[in-house]
Amino acid sequence: xxxxxxxxxxxxxxxxxxxxxxxxxxxxxxxxxxxxxxxxxxxxxxxxxxxxxxxxxxxxxxxxxxxxxxxxxxxxxxxxxxxxxxxxxxxxxxxxxxxxxxxxxxxxxxxxxxxxxxxxxxxxxxxxxxxxxxxxxxxxxxxxxxxxxxxxxxxxxxxxxxxxxxxxxxxxxxxxxxxxxxxxxxxxxxxxxxxxxxxxxxxxxxxxxxxxxxxxxxxxxxxxxxxxxxxxxxxxxxxxxxxxxxxxxxxxxxxxxxxxxxxxxxxxxxxxxxxxxxxxxxxxxxxxxxxxxxxxxxxxxxxxxxxxxxxxxxxxxxxxxxxxxxxxxxxxxxxxxxxxxxxxxxxxxxxxxxxxxxxxxxxxxxxxxxxxxxxxxxxxxxxxxxxxxxxxxxxxxxxxxxxxxxx
Amino acid sequence: xxxxxxxxxxxxxxxxxxxxxxxxxxxxxxxxxxxxxxxxxxxxxxxxxxxxxxxxxxxxxxxxxxxxxxxxxxxxxxxxxxxxxxxxxxxxxxxxxxxxxxxxxxxxxxxxxxxxxxxxxxxxxxxxxxxxxxxxxxxxxxxxxxxxxxxxxxxxxxxxxxxxxxxxxxxxxxxxxxxxxxxxxxxxxxxxxxxxxxxxxxxxxxxxxxxxxxxxxxxxxxxxxxxxxxxxxxxxxxxxxxxxxxxxxxxxxxxxxxxxxxxxxxxxxxxxxxxxxxxxxxxxxxxxxxxxxxxxxxxxxxxxxxxxxxxxxxxxxxxxxxxxxxxxxxxxxxxxxxxxxxxxxxxxxxxxxxxxxxxxxxxxxxxxxxxxxxxxxxxxxxxxxxxx
Numbered sequence: 001x002x003x004x005x006x007x008x009x010x011x012x013x014x015x016x017x018x019x020x021x022x023x024x025x026x027x028x029x030x031x032x033x034x035x036x037x038x039x040x041x042x043x044x045x046x047x048x049x050x051x052x053x054x055x056x057x058x059x060x061x062x063x064x065x066x067x068x069x070x071x072x073x074x075x076x077x078x079x080x081x082x083x084x085x086x087x088x089x090x091x092x093x094x095x096x097x098x099x100x101x102x103x104x105x106x107x108x109x110x111x112x113x114x115x116x117x118x119x120x121x122x123x124x125x126x127x128x129x130x131x132x133x134x135x136x137x138x139x140x141x142x143x144x145x146x147x148x149x150x151x152x153x154x155x156x157x158x159x160x161x162x163x164x165x166x167x168x169x170x171x172x173x174x175x176x177x178x179x180x181x182x183x184x185x186x187x188x189x190x191x192x193x194x195x196x197x198x199x200x201x202x203x204x205x206x207x208x209x210x211x212x213x214x215x216x217x218x219x220x221x222x223x224x225x226x227x228x229x230x231x232x233x234x235x236x237x238x239x240x241x242x243x244x245x246x247x248x249x250x251x252x253x254x255x256x257x258x259x260x261x262x263x264x265x266x267x268x269x270x271x272x273x274x275x276x277x278x279x280x281x282x283x284x285x286x287x288x289x290x291x292x293x294x295x296x297x298x299x300x301x302x303x304x305x306x307x308x309x310x311x312x313x314x315x316x317x318x319x320x321x322x323x324x325x326x327x328x329x330x331x332x333x334x335x336x337x338x339x340x341x342x343x344x345x346x347x348x349x350x351x352x353x354x355x356x357x358x359x360x361x362x363x364x365x366x367x368x369x370x371x372x373x374x375x376x377x378x379x380x381x382x383x384x385x386x387x388x389x390x391x392x393x394x395x396x397x398x399x400x401x402x403x404x405x406x407x
Numbered sequence: 408x409x410x411x412x413x414x415x416x417x418x419x420x421x422x423x424x425x426x427x428x429x430x431x432x433x434x435x436x437x438x439x440x441x442x443x444x445x446x447x448x449x450x451x452x453x454x455x456x457x458x459x460x461x462x463x464x465x466x467x468x469x470x471x472x473x474x475x476x477x478x479x480x481x482x483x484x485x486x487x488x489x490x491x492x493x494x495x496x497x498x499x500x501x502x503x504x505x506x507x508x509x510x511x512x513x514x515x516x517x518x519x520x521x522x523x524x525x526x527x528x529x530x531x532x533x534x535x536x537x538x539x540x541x542x543x544x545x546x547x548x549x550x551x552x553x554x555x556x557x558x559x560x561x562x563x564x565x566x567x568x569x570x571x572x573x574x575x576x577x578x579x580x581x582x583x584x585x586x587x588x589x590x591x592x593x594x595x596x597x598x599x600x601x602x603x604x605x606x607x608x609x610x611x612x613x614x615x616x617x618x619x620x621x622x623x624x625x626x627x628x629x630x631x632x633x634x635x636x637x638x639x640x641x642x643x644x645x646x647x648x649x650x651x652x653x654x655x656x657x658x659x660x661x662x663x664x665x666x667x668x669x670x671x672x673x674x675x676x677x678x679x680x681x682x683x684x685x686x687x688x689x690x691x692x693x694x695x696x697x698x699x700x701x702x703x704x705x706x707x708x709x710x711x712x713x714x715x716x717x718x719x720x721x722x723x724x725x726x727x728x729x730x731x732x733x734x735x736x737x738x739x740x741x742x743x744x745x746x747x748x749x750x751x752x753x754x755x756x757x758x759x760x761x762x763x764x765x766x767x768x769x770x771x772x773x774x775x776x777x778x779x780x781x782x783x784x785x786x787x788x789x790x791x792x793x794x795x
Contacts, residue, residue: 290773290782326773326780328611374782390784402779 004040007033008059015066015073023072023285024219027191027320030063030076035184038080038177048176049088056080061407069336069369071286071294071323074407076187078324081404083183091176190383194318195220197383199227205314205381210235210278213270213311216242216296217251218283220316224381225281226258236261238277240270242296244342244366267298274305284317286334288327289396291374291389293317294334297367303376312378319382322392324400330371340364453742455513455554455691456762458506459651498524498543499550502557510625514560514726515597517547521564522590525583533579537569553742553762555692555700559729564590600724600777601626605633608722608775612639616684619676619712620645622702623653624689626722628660630775631687635664642667644679646704650746653702673704677711686712690723693776694731695790697768697783699723700739703761709770718772725776728790733765 011033020026034056041055060077067073198220206212206228212235214221225237237260241248248264255262265273274280280302286294293299293315306313327334343364346353352360374389381387387395501523505516524543530536544561551557568586608630612618620627620643634641643661647670648654654670661668671679686708690699699705699721712719733739743760752758768783775781778789 289780326610329613390782393782393785394788 004037007036008062012062012066015063015070018067022219023070023321024191024194024318026067026070027072027076028188030073031080031184031188031191033063034059034077034080035181035188038084038180038184043177049084052084052177052180053081056084057404057407064407069334071325071334072320074325075286075320075323076191077407078400078404079187079320080184082399082401083187084180085401085403087176087179087183091179191318191320194320194383195223198316198318198381199223201381201386202228203231203233205279205379205386206233206235207278208233208235211238211276212236213238213240213274213277213280213302214251215240215248215267215270215282215298215302216245217247218296218316220283220318221281222251222254224316225255225260229258229260236263238263238265238273240265240267240298240302242298243267247296267301270298270302271305274302274309274311277306277309277311280306280311280313282313282315284315284321285369286321286323287315287317287380287392288330289324289392290326291377291380291392292327292330293372293374293377294327294330294369295372297370300370300372300376303372307376313376314379314381315372315377316381319384319395319399322382322395322399324396324405327371331367334369334371336368338366338368340366342366453553453744453762454551455557456742456744498546502547502550511594512597512625512724512726513554513556514563514724515594517557517560518564518590518593520547521561522587525587525590531579533582536583537565540565540568552740555729555731556727559692560726562730563726564593597724597726600726601629602633603777604722604724604775605629607780608720609634609637609639611685611720611773612641614640616641617682618643619679619683619686619708620657621654621686621688621705621708622646622648623651623657624722626724627687627689628657630722631661631666632664635666642669644669644671644683646670646676646708647672648702648704649673650744651702673707676708680711680715680717683712683717686717686719688719688721690721690727691763692729692731693721693723693727693774693786694729694733694765695787696732697771697774697786698733699766699771699774700731700733700763701766703764706736706764706766706770709766713770719770721771721774723774723776725778725789728786730790736765739763739765 011029014020014029015026020029037055037059038052041052043051056077060074060081063077064074202224206225210233212225214225214237228235237255239248239252239255239262241264243266252262252264282293282295282299282302284293284295288294295315303313305311340353343366344353349362352362354360354363377389379386380389380392382395384395498520502516502520505511505519506513508516521540521543524540525536528536528539530539544565547561548558567589604626612630612634618631618641620631631643643666645654645657645661645668648657649672658668658670688699688701688705688708690701692700694700709719731739742762744762746758746760748758768786771783773780773782774786781789
């Protein structure tokens with residue numbers, strides 16, 4: 001246990017000092033950390049899922065507090081919580097079915113079960129009710145209210161005294177953790193493989209002799225374009241340099257190394273060149289629940305230019321970037337201000353910069369991210385395929401549970 | 408073209424009766440008498456909007472006269488439409504008595520009325536009870552065809568009853584008491600829904616913002632009240648809301664809570680839209696496309712807000728989702744209200760008396776419901792889940 005604590009503390013430190021770059025790397029490290037937390041967590045026999053959920057939530061809150069701007073951390077924590085709930089649910093439905101069969105065969109046990117105060121409801125009803133707690137609240141469940149039946153299988157199984165049932169119970173214990181760890185492994189696999197999944201779809205979207213515009217440097221975009229190149233499509237790429245970090249230069253270098261015809265332009269030239277461009281492809285930092293995109297600074301400008309000239313604006317995002325929160329005031333709350341030294345040289349400007357002492361009045365603002373509202377985005381390409389911005393809520397309902405939105 | 412609209416036929420029908428509404432129209436051949444028999448509500452003025460106005464407390468005397476006259480003229484109508492076999496119980500009376508309470512939502516009143524039907528019923532099987540409920544629900548819907556929450560509430564309740572009874576378990580009496588219990592609880596659910604919506608929308612109201620509000624929605628009022636309680640600094644612009652003058656009442660209520668409020672005439676919305684940060688409206692109903700049906704003027708405001716890039720937020724409980732898909736403004740059931748212009752209207756002048764309009768989903772930014780924060784495209788998904 002103390003080993004896990006130190007691991008968590010170390011990771012929190014890394015997050016706070018922004019030592020991990022990129023949402024994919026952050027997501028992977030977070031999931032691996034949560035996996036160790038889960039495997040080291042000692043679970044009681046009753047209500048194991050609740051114990052696991054509490055442990056993961058506690059760690060998750062620390063991680064999110066360390067770097068609130070890196071939304072992938074929160075996303076991944078919520079994914080893990082959803083996995084725990086799902087596995088728990090599938091185990092309880094299996095257990096209920098199993099109990100039902102046992103009940104049918106043994107009369108004494110039926111009396112026992114009923115004696116605990118469990119009315120003669122069929123397993124189907126309980127399972128349906130339990131399933132509804134997992135789904136977000138909907139019109140269907142509006143009148144049903146909250147069923148307490150999710151905890152019933154445990155009480156009935158712990159109250160029973162037949163040997164077969166106790167054997168079931170202990171295997172149930174081991175099974176939940178095992179299933180959850182399996183699910184988490186699958187999640188890690190998914191996160192690592194997101195680039196390939198997205199790149200597979202490149203051939204459908206990029207056609208012969210097209211001109212693609214991109215901004216800054218994104219590994220997903222790089223893989224995407226190279227995959228199209230592999231399939232013998234010939235096209236040109238305009239790369240907006242992405243001041244002040246000029247990561248576009250790095251991307252241009254990579255693209256040329258892979259044999260693509262590349263042109264570097266300044267961010268300010270985007271509006272001038274947009275009429276010659278067929279498609280804008282951007283990598284996202286995070287995708288919000290309303291379909292809005294958080295991307296490197298400058299993408300909002302590219303999106304507006306694309307809208308004006310009716311150029312499709314395509315956003316590539318792995319599923320770990322999908323955030324179930326709605327952005328209110330994203331320009332301020334989900335943004336990070338970097339060091340002004342990237343923009344101005346301290347030495348030259350030291351006399352007019354405003355250091356708070358009252359001598360100068362020049363302020364420098366260097367935001368990292370930009371918010372693009374959903375009406376400017378034409379298509380999202382995730383590892384599950386291409387989607388409309390108005391479809392994001394569906395993916396979110398699939399990947400996350402409503403109870404985990406506020407951690 | 409305008410001769411074939413339903414509202415026109417209703418007006419025409421009205422013209423044949425001696426009621427003192429100030430308008431007159433050219434006469435095409437009078438409609439068949441069967442219209443009068445089918446519609447159990449003889450007064451073409453929308454009962455729903457009448458009740459809303461009564462809640463707001465601004466009722467003209469002309470209106471009261473008409474309401475009195477209507478009730479007196481057809482006293483036996485109400486009793487003759489009692490749905491239950493033999494007993495003098497009238498679901499419509501029950502519904503109307505619940506509806507009069509200002510704090511109760513329409514759908515809650517409907518569900519309480521249906522619960523009363525269950526209590527008064529003498530059915531012995533689930534099937535019989537369902538049939539009685541269906542009859543009562545149809546009567547209620549036919550009584551006031553303009554109220555969407557009423558229709559949606561009835562449908563929701565019917566759906567709940569038929570779905571849960573399909574699962575094989577308990578005997579009839581426990582099923583009946585369970586359904587009754589749920590119906591009673593629905594009032595609490597509705598109040599809880601308003602609180603949930605208020606909490607969800609808190610993040611979207613920031614310090615120093617200006618909010619434009621149209622119409623007196625109890626949900627929106629709850630949102631503003633909660634924000635004020637959380638010590639947020641914001642100010643409210645509310646439209647006058649002719650002819651209900653809902654804005655005046657809302658302004659009074661907000662001033663009581665010490666929220667800076669400014670009244671505008673309805674035409675001043677575009678003029679003030681520059682200084683507005685967001686628009687909050689309630690909804691009488693949310694339709695399948697994700698658009699809303701709300702008090703007349705909402706569409707106008709949404710159009711102006713959209714053209715100036717201001718977000719329009721809708722606060723609506725989930726039981727207002729209805730299976731309607733209006734394609735244009737005239738696609739709705741006509742809901743008419745008397746328009747008081749403070750001057751006598753010359754006899755040859757027609758008056759647009761519709762009480763509500765339809766706002767298409769592309770002008771709405773987000774919907775705050777008790778199911779969570781939704782984009783307009785989620786509404787049809789929810790409806791499909793419920794009805795299919």
